[in-house]
Amino acid sequence: MKRLLFLVLVFAGCGDDTAVTDTDSDGGTAQSDSDTPTEPSGSDSDSESESSGCAALGISCPDPVSFECEGPQTSVGLEPPELACAEWALDDDAPQAFPVGATDVTFTATDGADDASCTTEVTITDTVAPALSCPQPATVVRGEADAAAVIPAAEAVDLCDGDVSVSASPMALDVSGVVTYEATDASGNSASCETQYTLVDAFAVPGFRIISARAVAADTVVTLAWEPPESGAIDGLRLESAATADGPWSEVTTLPIGDQLHEETLSEDAVFFRIVSTTAFGDGGATAPRQAFRIDADGYDVDNVDVPNVPFDTTLYGVVRHPTALEQGPFPLVVVLHGNHGNCRSDIDDPFDYCVTSQNHDCSDPSGVTTPNAEGYIYFLETLAAQGYIAVSISGNAMNCRDDFIFQRAQLIAEHLRSWSAWNDADAGQTESSFVGRVDLSRVGLVGHSRGGDAASNVPGILAANPIPGVEVRSVFAVAPTDFHDVEVPGADLAVLLPGCDLDVAPLSGMNHYDRSTELDDGARRAQVFLLGANHNFFNTQWQISEWDLFGNGNDPFCTPDDDAQKLTQTHVLEALLGSWFDQTLAQVGTPEPFMQATHSSPSAFDAWAESDLEMRWSYSGGPRVLVDDFRAQNAPLLNALGGTNTFTDWFLFEACFETNCDPFFNHVKRVARLLWQLPAEPLGVFGLEGYDAAAQSALSMRVVSRRSSLNQGLEENDFLVRLRDGSGNVAEVLLSDAKTLAHLYPHSNPIEVLETFTLPLDWFVEAEPALDLSDLQALEFDMTATGASGSVIVSDIEFLG
Amino acid sequence: MLKAAAPHALVLDSDAGWLVRAVDPVLHIGDMHFHSYEHTGRRTLQFVVDKVSRLKPGAAVYVQYGEEERSRIHLVKLEKTW
Numbered sequence: 001m002k003r004l005l006f007l008v009l010v011f012a013g014c015g016d017d018t019a020v021t022d023t024d025s026d027g028g029t030a031q032s033d034s035d036t037p038t039e040p041s042g043s044d045s046d047s048e049s050e051s052s053g054c055a056a057l058g059i060s061c062p063d064p065v066s067f068e069c070e071g072p073q074t075s076v077g078l079e080p081p082e083l084a085c086a087e088w089a090l091d092d093d094a095p096q097a098f099p100v101g102a103t104d105v106t107f108t109a110t111d112g113a114d115d116a117s118c119t120t121e122v123t124i125t126d127t128v129a130p131a132l133s134c135p136q137p138a139t140v141v142r143g144e145a146d147a148a149a150v151i152p153a154a155e156a157v158d159l160c161d162g163d164v165s166v167s168a169s170p171m172a173l174d175v176s177g178v179v180t181y182e183a184t185d186a187s188g189n190s191a192s193c194e195t196q197y198t199l200v201d202a203f204a205v206p207g208f209r210i211i212s213a214r215a216v217a218a219d220t221v222v223t224l225a226w227e228p229p230e231s232g233a234i235d236g237l238r239l240e241s242a243a244t245a246d247g248p249w250s251e252v253t254t255l256p257i258g259d260q261l262h263e264e265t266l267s268e269d270a271v272f273f274r275i276v277s278t279t280a281f282g283d284g285g286a287t288a289p290r291q292a293f294r295i296d297a298d299g300y301d302v303d304n305v306d307v308p309n310v311p312f313d314t315t316l317y318g319v320v321r322h323p324t325a326l327e328q329g330p331f332p333l334v335v336v337l338h339g340n341h342g343n344c345r346s347d348i349d350d351p352f353d354y355c356v357t358s359q360n361h362d363c364s365d366p367s368g369v370t371t372p373n374a375e376g377y378i379y380f381l382e383t384l385a386a387q388g389y390i391a392v393s394i395s396g397n398a399m400n401c402r403d404d405f406i407f408q409r410a411q412l413i414a415e416h417l418r419s420w421s422a423w424n425d426a427d428a429g430q431t432e433s434s435f436v437g438r439v440d441l442s443r444v445g446l447v448g449h450s451r452g453g454d455a456a457s458n459v460p461g462i463l464a465a466n467p468i469p470g471v472e473v474r475s476v477f478a479v480a481p482t483d484f485h486d487v488e489v490p491g492a493d494l495a496v497l498l499p500g501c502d503l504d505v506a507p508l509s510g511m512n513h514y515d516r517s518t519e520l521d522d523g524a525r526r527a528q529v530f531l532l533g534a535n536h537n538f539f540n541t542q543w544q545i546s547e548w549d550l551f552g553n554g555n556d557p558f559c560t561p562d563d564d565a566q567k568l569t570q571t572h573v574l575e576a577l578l579g580s581w582f583d584q585t586l587a588q589v590g591t592p593e594p595f596m597q598a599t600h601s602s603p604s605a606f607d608a609w610a611e612s613d614l615e616m617r618w619s620y621s622g623g624p625r626v627l628v629d630d631f632r633a634q635n636a637p638l639l640n641a642l643g644g645t646n647t648f649t650d651w652f653l654f655e656a657c658f659e660t661n662c663d664p665f666f667n668h669v670k671r672v673a674r675l676l677w678q679l680p681a682e683p684l685g686v687f688g689l690e691g692y693d694a695a696a697q698s699a700l701s702m703r704v705v706s707r708r709s710s711l712n713q714g715l716e717e718n719d720f721l722v723r724l725r726d727g728s729g730n731v732a733e734v735l736l737s738d739a740k741t742l743a744h745l746y747p748h749s750n751p752i753e754v755l756e757t758f759t760l761p762l763d764w765f766v767e768a769e770p771a772l773d774l775s776d777l778q779a780l781e782f783d784m785t786a787t788g789a790s791g792s793v794i795v796s797d798i799e800f801l802g
Numbered sequence: 803m804l805k806a807a808a809p810h811a812l813v814l815d816s817d818a819g820w821l822v823r824a825v826d827p828v829l830h831i832g833d834m835h836f837h838s839y840e841h842t843g844r845r846t847l848q849f850v851v852d853k854v855s856r857l858k859p860g861a862a863v864y865v866q867y868g869e870e871e872r873s874r875i876h877l878v879k880l881e882k883t884w
Binding site: 339340341342344352353354355356357365367368400401402403404450451480482504505506507536547550551 | 819820821822823824825826837838839840841842843844845867869870873
């Protein structure tokens, strides 16, 4: 084994960072600190060095050196080490260029037999901050109310590190302001700058929807609708389409900023649309995408079907509209039933229909043709189909022209649902059905008109007693329904449309569907819309003569507008309402739009589409609620549902009453409070709340109508103050009209009293009196001095909403 | 025209035909009213009339739709012919 040699020479000036290492031929190293002298030993190596004429092998490195960086890598010139003998070979491991930081460079000297080395530390320093360039002051666009605007990025470059990341504070903006950018290089050198930004809001237009669709020859033309932009910064709208909801999106066209409707012919079986708000400063928000489907027509006509409760075999006849792309299903099913109407007409273009009792769909009068009652709703079948429903309008011709037959009509609907269940069932061998697996029967909606509406409202109760496996009716929309059998609608969402000029169901009996169903407290959502000016017949395009012309016995000037215009208005508003209602109660699990909850006015796009200034008065019941008073308590109106005592002072009359016992023009089947006051009285109604904790509630809600009373003579609007009083005596008051106008009745020669919902957010009370303690409410007060006039209202369903 | 078509049926003819409404026609004879009906022809409305013996000669006869008094269609006074 070779002996390890140590030859450590000490040179003046060598610092602590310099070391000398001897290496033997085996590559082993030994090192000693340069400031630790070592006596030379009488080794062979010494003898060899001396014999070559140079001093013993030795090397002395330069002192540590430092340079400022010139880039990511810095070239430096190093002084060579001192060698005792110039003949010795010298080598080093210095790189071509040095990174920032400390790098040891090792120098090695060799005499051909042995070598010695030392190291020098080379340090590249970075003392200069990055070069940071801030964006110029600019305007940035916020696209969503609950999101901040993204601000432009700044760039920073450091001589040593290259690109350096830049932080911004704040990272996004929800108000105009200054953003501070900061960049710090790897050596900790920082630079910062500021930019002033002006924020503009350019949210997506609200209320984007497919409001209508029509099959035109082989094409499907959809009408898109939206509400006006809410920001003046929006100077354009861009309609985009895509094959999937995630895009990629491509521009279809730009939409004039003042428009709210746009027709588009579908280029594919299914197309997503959205509208992007644009500004001079960039794009704003985009609407949620809406999918539109190309429509196909279908139908069925099955004879001799035994329908429960129907005393004869009859026809299952249906007019179907569905998305062409059935493979994209399964789609919810909407079944529609018309009302009692003639089942025959002299010829197909004759607007006068007559009855000849029949046991099937076809007119049984040899001199007549069949009235296409079911076809009268094709317009909204097409709209629903384009929105992604399979929609079928069934014939009730065999149920028409008979006494009552409401339950038979309901059973007819159920029988159609059984058939659809079979046509949808792959295991039932329905090889000829194109709907196998395409129908989502767990999401069934019903629409009924007149007696058809009565029947539709009866179906959920019938199916609750006799379910059809796999079939769930989730939503019912009853248009001008009769109410022959005191129906209530359990376990399904219910909307009822009451036409303000309905002369056929003049008592507006549909309000009873709503009133009874809201008392079920089963969690379902209920809405009632009182549509002023609408008549009974014009929701069905085959019912071509207004009831005012058929049996009006003297026209009501408020209810006999131009027929064609009225037909357009009623059909257009109905398809718009159905689309909105089923979107939230059938297509998805949501909440009806705010206008259906009576908290906002109806979309102005509805007016545009209906070509009319629509007036709709809504009642709504849904979601968690705590009843204050519905005047059903035994001692009503002196005791309320919370157990509190009510007091009424200085009234002309106050009473709890029911239906027409209240007055001849009040048909609601519900208990209410009838309140009358006469100047110069200062009437006050106080509902004891017993310290009720409403801190977790969001609003106070009630249903009100201004009565057909001589005390309201000449009145256009009614109003009163609503107060909350807490246990500490703090009082907050708001006007009922802060929620919306309480119009006095409506244009009609014989108006009746229709309740509508008013919702007052509790925030309004807290804003009025910040000290109000919602957790300790002692009283709710109605003060009728607001109008400075005598008056009378009916109030009910006073509730705190969750 | 009012005629007895069967022991317990009354057929009402109208040249103008009969209205078809959401609410049903009800035949009133005096203080009695009859709800069961059929449109047996384009211009004929047939009511099933029971308790014939209680019908009183000279009673007013009219058809009314639902509860609407203003919808009344007055017919001839009843002459007891059966």
